[in-house]
Amino acid sequence: xxxxxxxxxxxxxxxxxxxxxxxxxxxxxxxxxxxxxxxxxxxxxxxxxxxxxxxxxxxxxxxxxxxxxxxxxxxxxxxxxxxxxxxxxxxxxxxxxxxxxxxxxxxxxxxxxxxxxxxxxxxxxxxxxxxxxxxxxxxxxxxxxxxxxxxxxxxxxxxxxxxxxxxxxxxxxxxxxxxxxxxxxxxxxxxxxxxxxxxxxxxxxxxxxxxxxxxxxxxxxxxxxxxxxxxxxxxxxxxxxxxxxxxxxxxxxxxxxxxxxxxxxxxxxxxxxxxxxxxxxxxxxxxxxxxxxxxxxxxxxxxxxxxxxxxxxxxxxxxxxxxxxxxxxxxxxxxxxxxxxxxxxxxxxxxxxxxxxxxxxxxxxxxxxxxxxxxxxxxxxxxxxxxxxxxxxxxxxxxxxxxxxxxxxxxxxxx
Amino acid sequence: xxxxxxxxxxxxxxxxxxxxxxxxxxxxxxxxxxxxxxxxxxxxxxxxxxxxxxxxxxxxxxxxxxxxxxxxxxxxxxxxxxxxxxxxxxxxxxxxxxxxxxxxxxxxxxxxxxxxxxxxxxxxxxxxxxxxxxxxxxxxxxxxxxxxxxxxxxxxxxxxxxxxxxxxxxxxxxxxxxxxxxxxxxxxxxxxxxxxxxxxxxxxxxxxxxxxxxxxxxxxxxxxxxxxxxxxxxxxxxxxxxxxxxxxxxxxxxxxxxxxxxxxxxxxxxxxxxxxxxxxxxxxxxxxxxxxxxxxxxxxxxxxxxxxxxxxxxxxxxxxxxxxxxxxxxxxxxxxxxxxxxxxxxxxxxxxxxxxxxxxxxxxxxxxxxxxxxxxxxxxxxxxxxxxxxxxxxxxxxxxxxxxxxxxxxxxxxx
Numbered sequence: 001x002x003x004x005x006x007x008x009x010x011x012x013x014x015x016x017x018x019x020x021x022x023x024x025x026x027x028x029x030x031x032x033x034x035x036x037x038x039x040x041x042x043x044x045x046x047x048x049x050x051x052x053x054x055x056x057x058x059x060x061x062x063x064x065x066x067x068x069x070x071x072x073x074x075x076x077x078x079x080x081x082x083x084x085x086x087x088x089x090x091x092x093x094x095x096x097x098x099x100x101x102x103x104x105x106x107x108x109x110x111x112x113x114x115x116x117x118x119x120x121x122x123x124x125x126x127x128x129x130x131x132x133x134x135x136x137x138x139x140x141x142x143x144x145x146x147x148x149x150x151x152x153x154x155x156x157x158x159x160x161x162x163x164x165x166x167x168x169x170x171x172x173x174x175x176x177x178x179x180x181x182x183x184x185x186x187x188x189x190x191x192x193x194x195x196x197x198x199x200x201x202x203x204x205x206x207x208x209x210x211x212x213x214x215x216x217x218x219x220x221x222x223x224x225x226x227x228x229x230x231x232x233x234x235x236x237x238x239x240x241x242x243x244x245x246x247x248x249x250x251x252x253x254x255x256x257x258x259x260x261x262x263x264x265x266x267x268x269x270x271x272x273x274x275x276x277x278x279x280x281x282x283x284x285x286x287x288x289x290x291x292x293x294x295x296x297x298x299x300x301x302x303x304x305x306x307x308x309x310x311x312x313x314x315x316x317x318x319x320x321x322x323x324x325x326x327x328x329x330x331x332x333x334x335x336x337x338x339x340x341x342x343x344x345x346x347x348x349x350x351x352x353x354x355x356x357x358x359x360x361x362x363x364x365x366x367x368x369x370x371x372x373x374x375x376x377x378x379x380x381x382x383x384x385x386x387x388x389x390x391x392x393x394x395x396x397x398x399x400x401x402x403x404x405x406x407x408x409x410x411x412x413x414x415x
Numbered sequence: 416x417x418x419x420x421x422x423x424x425x426x427x428x429x430x431x432x433x434x435x436x437x438x439x440x441x442x443x444x445x446x447x448x449x450x451x452x453x454x455x456x457x458x459x460x461x462x463x464x465x466x467x468x469x470x471x472x473x474x475x476x477x478x479x480x481x482x483x484x485x486x487x488x489x490x491x492x493x494x495x496x497x498x499x500x501x502x503x504x505x506x507x508x509x510x511x512x513x514x515x516x517x518x519x520x521x522x523x524x525x526x527x528x529x530x531x532x533x534x535x536x537x538x539x540x541x542x543x544x545x546x547x548x549x550x551x552x553x554x555x556x557x558x559x560x561x562x563x564x565x566x567x568x569x570x571x572x573x574x575x576x577x578x579x580x581x582x583x584x585x586x587x588x589x590x591x592x593x594x595x596x597x598x599x600x601x602x603x604x605x606x607x608x609x610x611x612x613x614x615x616x617x618x619x620x621x622x623x624x625x626x627x628x629x630x631x632x633x634x635x636x637x638x639x640x641x642x643x644x645x646x647x648x649x650x651x652x653x654x655x656x657x658x659x660x661x662x663x664x665x666x667x668x669x670x671x672x673x674x675x676x677x678x679x680x681x682x683x684x685x686x687x688x689x690x691x692x693x694x695x696x697x698x699x700x701x702x703x704x705x706x707x708x709x710x711x712x713x714x715x716x717x718x719x720x721x722x723x724x725x726x727x728x729x730x731x732x733x734x735x736x737x738x739x740x741x742x743x744x745x746x747x748x749x750x751x752x753x754x755x756x757x758x759x760x761x762x763x764x765x766x767x768x769x770x771x772x773x774x775x776x777x778x779x780x781x782x783x784x785x786x787x788x789x790x791x792x793x794x795x796x797x798x799x800x801x802x803x804x805x806x807x808x809x810x811x812x813x814x815x816x817x818x819x820x821x822x823x824x825x826x827x828x829x830x
Contacts, residue, residue, distance in 0.1 A: 015748075019771045097793050103782060105792055112804055113774065191625065195804055210606065214626055216805040237827040244829035333430075355822045356434045359528070367518060367825025376830065377520055377821070378512050389527055389610055389818040390631040391806040403804040406792070407770045410782025412652040414659035415791065 013169035032162030046154035111137030113195030121145030136401035146179035220384035223253035223339035230345035231264035428584035447577030461569035526552030528610030536560030551816035561594035635799035638668035638754035645760035646679035776809035
């Protein structure tokens with residue numbers, strides 16, 4: 001089926017999902033989870049075909065993300081069931097005002113409508129994104145990376161059976177069949193059919209969406225995250241935060257990529273850093289890419305031109321010595337992707353200046369950047385992390401997948 | 416100065432406005448109002464030059480919107496002073512959550528940054544948009560229609576003196592000098608410099624922004640608003656609402672353009688309508704453009720192909736008879752611009768089905784569409800009316816000119 005036909009089908013299904021009751025949506029989620037397990041043979045064999053075709057063409061870590069096992073399928077089903085327990089974001093009265101003339105003005109949360117989600121070859125995202133869409137009352141158009149397409153198709157077939165089992169339209173979950181770039185472009189420009197586009201992928205996809213999307217779009221993900229060690233920092237705390245932010249999971253977007261150190265403490269802190277992250281680490285020593293002033297204090301690789309603008313996603317840390325907090329804030333303003341930025345300091349004024357002056361989705365005072373996550377923030381789930389200012393910023397949970405409308409109740413009121 | 420240079424200046428000024436205190440911003444607004452009056456001679460003579468140049472080139476109603484008088488200048492100054500009384504939207508703690516481990520996660524309202532506002536040849540918008548920008552902590556880049564450019568330049572010069580008087584950077588308010596289409600295009604694609612683009616103008620401008628903008632953008636304004644008279648309507652109430660929605664100010668976006676009438680009451684209601692809006696009106700009789708079924712009941716102009724998709728902004732009303740509420744909702748879904756839609760009915764089920772089923776910024780139950788307005792909604796002001804789903808919907812007041820960031824406070828917390 002053409003992408004346009006799929007979009008029309010999703011559009012036709014959106015009102016039914018939007019006005020579905022909480023009970024109906026939760027029943028659908030449970031049925032979707034059941035169907036996923038009931039169809040596990042078909043899904044695993046589709047995945048085996050994907051794995052077979054991808055072998056040799058993609059890296060081992062990509063292959064691992066592509067692989068499904070009975071345990072992983074169970075995890076996906078459990079993930080869908082977890083969404084049942086989350087509060088329904090639809091219908092919340094966000095504001096209410098009764099005018100003196102009796103006109104009642106309420107701002108009510110409603111679904112976006114049709115959400116298009118473009119993602120990579122990760123089968124689990126298929127189930128996850130579909131579950132969050134349904135719970136938030138949205139129809140979804142899924143575009144999986146092509147290496148995972150057979151897996152995605154088998155998963156979507158099961159999920160649609162779950163919808164049908166409770167009387168919701170199957171077309172509230174559709175999978176784009178065309179996995180060429182053309183279909184992504186089509187989703188980006190499907191005005192009137194796509195109400196929200198969420199790209200979940202690498203920097204190239206995000207940039208392409210920003211440049212080409214004419215439909216409403218959320219920028220997600222890219223994180224060049226900084227930790228600034230102030231002159232008034234507790235250096236042991238700083239060391240622990242930097243180690244955590246850099247090494248606990250370097251491939252994720254909330255990992256630290258750049259360390260800024262105040263000149264007053266650099267001579268003391270940088271040797272501690274080198275010992276902890278490089279010399280003293282048994283596995284995965286961190287490569288330090290040093291500005292000239294840092295290189296005068298410890299050994300390391302000289303930082304190249306792009307090292308302060310790179311999302312390494314690896315055991316690499318760019319290090320720069322700054323003369324003031326203002327210089328740190330200015331550096332972050334010039335190089336940040338607006339994801340997560342941290343300061344370590346005991347000085348209340350330095351902390352509040354950093355909180356006010358740094359423009360990012362999440363600003364951390366004496367804590368690791370690694371907390372930027374829907375689960376950690378208490379949202380219970382996450383469709384992605386917005387690094388834009390419009391609509392939603394930071395982890396996007398169910399509430400952020402909704403918009404609102406005003407419902408105004410009168411008794412013949414005229415103006 | 417080039418548009419890009421102006422954008423860079425606004426960007427350099429934005430942090431100072433973003434972190435300005437409420438007192439400082441309010442002092443700035445008062446100084447801006449004072450400067451406007453102090454410079455009234457210069458502003459009025461600039462306006463006289465604009466009027467002179469525009470005469471014969473634009474319509475009388477456009478000329479009237481362009482004209483400044485001492486009284487209108489006073490009104491602009493009063494408008495700025497009114498903004499002082501509005502609550503400061505910046506710094507509000509929107510959510511707060513303290514985790515069991517002591518990590519404090521707060522969602523705090525912050526300004527967008529640099530707002531670009533493209534508008535028509537209306538001098539009052541210059542002062543109004545600048546005042547709302549400053550109060551919401553945003554720097555603004557104003558692009559006036561070219562017929563009002565001299566007036567806008569004189570107003571902006573005064574407003575900037577007001578900023579300087581209280582120690583805020585003048586470049587928090589800049590006026591684009593190039594009034595060609597090229598500068599509008601430049602604002603639409605100034606990624607990294609424009610944080611939010613608000614086009615305030617006709618359908619052509621809005622469409623151009625949707626198609627071309629790569630910066631975050633709010634669609635405003637176009638309103639093809641419907642009133643649906645249900646079979647269970649109080650017909651006198653319906654008549655009063657339709658008269659108000661159509662005729663109280665037909666040139667505005669929240670005016671009614673289309674009437675949908677349930678077939679069961681059409682034979683009774685349509686003659687009442689014709690009497691009230693056409694035959695019985697002394698001034699400005701409304702031209703009724705009728706679907707065939709309505710034309711079988713009353714006289715009028717046969718509705719043409721585009722009459723149900725036109726924002727008349729005039730004393731013209733398209734009328735269609737429908738067989739059910741579902742048909743009315745489907746018609747609205749197919750033809751609405753998502754602005755304001757109304758139902759008149761005494762049937763609670765019909766009302767709630769309409770509220771749930773109609774997708775628009777404002778849905779009215781037994782009230783006129785004319786209330787969709789920042790002032791009427793209690794926002795105290797309005798930068799425009801969003802007809803999109805992302806970020807803000809309906810009238811955009813000061814709160815809607817802000818985004819938020821998470822500020823997370825720990826004590827060495829790591830994940």
